[in-house]
Amino acid sequence: MLSACAVALRAGARRSIRRLPSKSRAIPVTAATAATAVRGRRLFASSAARPTDLSTRGMIVQTLSSVGSKREVQQYLSLFTSVSSQRFAVIKVGGAILTDYLDELCSSLAFLYTVGLYPVIVHGAGPQLNSLLEQAGVEPQFEEGIRVTDVKTLRVARNLFLQENLNLINKLEEKGVHAQPFTTGIFRADYLNKDKWGYVGKVTGVNKESIETAIQNGYLPILTSMAETEDGQILNVNADVAAAELARALEPLKVVYLSEKGGLFDAAGQKISAINLDEEYDHLMSQAWVKYGTRLKIKEIKELLDTLPRTTSVAIIHPGDLQKELFTDSGAGTLIRRGNKLLSATSVSDFKDLETLKAVLIRDREGPDAMATVDKYLEFLKDTPFKAYYDGPMNALAIVLPRGNGRPQATLATLTITKSGWLTHVADNIFTTLQKEHPQLVWTVKEDDENLGWFFDKADGSITRDGSVMFWYGIEGSDEVMQLMKDFTLHGRAMLGDSNLESRLDRAASNASRSFAGPAAPRAAQQARAYSTLARRPALSAPAFSQTQARRGYVTTTNPNPPYGKKNASKSQPARVALIGARGYTGQELIRLLDSHPNMDLCHVSSRELAGKKLEGYTKRDVVYENLSPEDVRDMEKRGDIDCWVMALPNGVCKPFVDAVYEGRKSSSHKSVIVDLSADYRFDKTWAYGLPELVARADIAQATQIANPGCYATAAQLGISPLVEHLGGMPHIFGVSGYSGAGTKPSPKNDVSLLTGNIIPYSLTGHIHEREVSSQLGANVAFIPHVAVWFRGIHHTISIPLNKTMTSRDIRQIYQDRYAGEKLVKVVGEAPLVKNISGKHGVEIGGFEVDKSGKRVVVCATIDNLLKGAATQCLQNMNLALGYAEYEGIPVM
Incomplete structure (x- = not known):
């Protein structure tokens, strides 16, 4: 089952489904979740009994957080477990x-099962059936796109469906999933037209009681798309049709169509992220490119959703992207939902019910003066031009103040969404409308708002001042942007309106972030989908303006009086290091580096598989592999046995050990350093992000918990960072790694026989390093990682649009200036080669070829994924945090 979790996480993608309340609701305890707890104990039984705060569910949530934020995961788990189990999702498998x-x-599916979610699966077998019929000498016949099914075809189909169903059941059982086959008895049908199509059925009823019973007993229902007449005749039914009828019977929150392509695509070949049918259906169906299968699919999905609750949505996604689609705001494939028609108003009198309007505005305010504030706001609006956007039930309301009266740009003053509004996706509809009607828009958000990512996605730029972030889009002239930033820096939120706006409108305008919700309603989501009717602008956020600061200094020699007050550097004895997860390639490289480090001693290595064996390659002392549990770690931290913990575990697995360190600190004055090599804490602002060449080294030196960046992400950030302030669009990164990046556990991505003469993509969209790079640079990037047959080393080819004409020499000079003095970054002329970086401890950056327009440059970067991409960078962070010279024990380039 652990392998299932790992594979599921590596298969991440790009966008998701809905916006939900930030106020998490407790997940109800049901028979399904209780059963999950039992299975979870079996799943993670490798570390003996654990305290409840190191529970299985917490580990699962943390693992899912690798593809989205913990907040997103908790919200969607809460949503999915808020309905009866059979109403979670219907998944059609081709x-x-x-x-x-x-x-x-x-x-x-195993991951969903592990967290107590029970999708209903219905599968087809069309391609296999065509192949078998050809082998049997039967040519497949279709009329109006429907397979003509004679007796021989039906017999072949029946046997095939039974075999495919059994194969799926067996594979699920191998992964610890209890599944129940339903090859007959679920769909009742009549002949669609026996004379025309033969034994093809039209579904007339669904036996959902059998499905409900299976789920109540802890089984995933696995259905074939075969139906029966009242007198027992088997009929063939199209799997899409069967899934639709099943959805009508169960009314699930999600209907998922798994697709090799991973979604629907527009005229330019770009994946359509989301379609709001109420707003976009007529427009879409009038487009020349919406034809054939795309047109039919959209039409059929609309007909389906028109018969289902508004909370139901349809997703077309790749099977490997299921976690990303279900548990993140940004999703993975194409999301289709009914949406809501929006109304508008330009005066207070346009609202039919003033009391309802007041109730909407007051839900975002607290305290005894709340109604007085709303009354003042309405008086202000009576004398001020504005435009409001809302849906019929007033689940959503946005108010925009136009340019003028001291406002240099239009301002989003209010945006309030109820829980129901989020579940029916009105927030996205509103912002889409705002972008269409207001070419330029400015709004402010609190700097500590947990949903800043959603605003960054909506904006072209941002700047922070005194705890507030001002966002904008559509302001493209450099002079205008600089004036906007200057005004905000000097005057703060007062610049957004006339002189009395600060006193009259402060609560409404400055609360734009929390007014998405209010005390008991949801906040904005983490990221947004791009819409089929709206082209996205390149994102330029705050770091684009802050990264022009001088290059950061660094420690070059060990100081007997450590510069940051760390105790270990001044001790006569070396720092004591424990390595949790020593079996992998990165762990082995770190062991080799520690063996030659003059001031560090590797005291403990933990590996479940190697427990009891002697550690090879470490000469300072005899070390035997242990199988440390979180309880062991807690007690060692409590006693002060360790100065630095290195977590070299797969994504989603280290949280119990980190929590154990925290627990040990509570009853001890000792405070060790933690360096995590996984992706678990790279998005946690309470952890230092350990990329010394781009992050203030003083921050790393003062940290006790450091998230080591990813290998792909390190090279990509170093390859793009000097040009962030010159970006004219989204950089595209084509990355290829040696198969050591796929780890030691056998998989297709480290199978040399499969890789020979071949190259395999990790994921086409939404890889976690794409999110990591975008988050750290403050500018969205596209990242397409691959694995090739060599063992170690990564090559990035990065296409970077520029916002002005530049020469290759100009760009190379920028990189040389930026990385002058950085011992582990080498700027070269030609595109660097993987074979030249393999086994070395730094990064090489070169190429710098500019196209004819002068507004696009291609930069190449290479890195050894096991060294600077992991172990070497880890040692840099350990040195800084423990008070040693940054490059101690590291052979510099």
Whole structure:
């Protein structure tokens, strides 16, 4: 099951489904979740009994947080477990998925099963049936896109469906999932037209009681798309049709169509992230590119959703992207929902019910003066031009103040969304409308708002001052942007309106972030989907303006009086290091580096598989592998046995050990350093991000918990960072790694026989390093990682749009100036080669070729994924945090 979790996480993608309340609700305890707890104990039984705060569910949430934020995961788990189990999701699986993506499918389903979610699966077998019929000498016949099914075809189909169902059941059972086959008895049908199509059925009823019973007993229902007449005749039913009828019977929150392509695509070949049918259907169906299968699919989904509750949505996604689609705001494939029609008003009198309007405005305010504040706001609006946007039930309301009266740009003053509004996706509809009607818009958000990522996605730029972040879009002239930033820096939120706006409108305008919700309603989501009717602008956020600061200094020699007050450097004895997860390639490289480090001693190495064996390659002392549990770690921290913990575990697994360190600190004055090599804490602002060449070294030196960046992400950030302030669009990164990046556990991505003469993509969109790079640079990037047959080393080819004409020499000079004095970054002329960086401890950056327009440059970067991409960078962070010279024990380039 651990392998299923790992595969599911590596299969991440790009966008998701809905906006939810930030106020998490407790997940109800049901028979399903209780059963999950039992299975979870079996799943993670490798570390003996654990305290409740190191629970299985927490580990699962943390693992899912690798593809989204913990907040997102908790919210969606809360939503999905708020309805009866059979109403979670209906998933339609095509025959091609069963042949080409069976492992990804089963890994994703295993993860859902582990967190107590029970999707209903219905599968087809169309491609396999065509192949078998050809082998039997039967040519497949179709009329109006429907397979003509004679007796021989039905017999072949029946046997095939039974076999495919059994294969899926067996694969799921291998991953610890209890599944129940339903090859008959679920769909009742009549002949669609026996004379025309033969034994093809039209579904007339669904036996959902059997499905409900299976789920109540802890089984995933696995259905074939075969139906029966009242007298027992088996009929063939199209799997899409069967899934739709099943959805009508169960009314699930999600209807998922798994697709090899991973979604629907527009005329330019770009994946459509989301379609709001109420707003976009007529427009879409009038487009020339919406034809054939795309047109039919949209039409069929609209007909389906028109018969279902508004909370139901349809997702078309790749099977490997199921976690990203279900548990993140940004999602993975194409999301289709009914949406809501929006109304508008330009005066207070346009609102039919003033009391209702007051009730909407007051839900975002607290205290005895709340109604007085709302009354003043309405008086202000009576004398001020504005435009309001809202839905019929007033689940959502946005108010925009136009340019003028001291406002240099239009200002989003109020945006309030109820829980129901989020679940029916009105927030996205409103912002889409705002972008259409207001070419330029400015708004402010509190700096500590947990949902800043959503605002960054909506904006072209931002700047922070005194705890507030001002966002804007559509302001593209450099002079205008600089004036906007200057005004905000000098005057803060007062610049957004006329002189009395600060006193009259402060609570409404400055609360734009929390007015998405109010005390008991949801906040803005983490990220947004791009819409089929709206082209996204390149994102330029705050770091684009802050990264022009001088290059940061660094420690070059060990100081007997440590510069940051760390005790270990002044001790006569070396710092004591414990390595949790020593079996992997990175762990082995770190062991080798520590063996030659003059001031560090590796005292403990933990590996469940190698427990009891002698550690090879470490000469300072005899060390035997242990199987340390979180309780062991807690007690060692409490006693002050360790100065630095290095977590070299797979994504989502180290949280119990980190929590154990925290627990040990509570009853001890000792405070060790933690360096985590996984992705678990790279998005946690309470952890220092350990990329010394781009992050203030003083911050790392003063930290006790450091998130080591990813290998791909390190090279990509170093390759792009000097040009962030010159970006004219989204950088695209094509990355290729040696197969050591896929780890030691056997998989297709480290199978040399499969890789020979081949290259395999990790994921086409939404890889976690894409989010990591975008988050750290403050500018969205596209990242397409691959694995090739060599063992170690990564090559990035990065295409970077520029906002002005530049020469290759100009760009190379920028990089040389930026990295002057950085011992582990080498700027070269030609594109660097992987073979030249393999086994070395730094990064090489070169190429710098500019196209004819002068507004696009291609930069190449290479890195050894096991060294600077992992172990070497870890040692840099350990040196800084423990008070040693940054490059102590590291052979510099």
